[in-house]
Amino acid sequence: MVLADDEPAIRVGVAAILTTDPLIEVVGEAADGREAVELVRRHRPDIALLDIRMPRFDGLAAAAELAAVAPDVSVIILTTFDEDEYVASALAAGAAGFLLKAADPRELILGVRSVAEGGAFLSPRIAQRVITELGDGLVRSRSARERLASLTNRERDVLTLAGRGLSNQEIGRELSLAEGTVKAHVSAILLRLSLNNRVQAAILAYEAGLVAG
Incomplete structure (x- = not known):
């Protein structure tokens, strides 16, 4: 993965936490978004973990x-608890995915692993705020249940199950399905519901009452 944060102490600290997991490798560290994009172009990692606010070229x-330029690379945003407008x-x-800088180390690792395995991840501390405060824009002119x-x-x-954050x-x-079959179902769901990604699908699942808040 590539990690970008303009604060060296945070960048080093997050990298140190993540690399305690033998399945996570940080192949590049950047001080701004432009440098992060170049590192992604060079290394083609599975994940780009980006601080949402950086000078010159932000997350x-x-x-x-x-x-x-790299749609196969999943982006996780590193944020703080009071930045709802940025999360939107x-x-x-x-x-x-969305991770808090102050999150428990286990949560940081879980979030990266979940997204790397094809899932979506919202830090539990911000998930409910995202659902209640940002979800209305996804419903558009019809209710969530009507869309489903x-x-x-x-x-x-x-x-x-995707709304609960499970990977494919x-x-x-x-569900006793092949992983490829699940991937095909997820793609069909996103296309049919005009959603851009699994995070939007998770929010819609909450809106429709498929997943408990």
């Missing part, structure tokens, strides 16, 4: 550029 700008913008930019009426029963099952592999185990 939002980097996320938007990565969506165009990051969601629109296609971020797959177009899904098959199997797709609703997949959406429910974990959903497959729960």
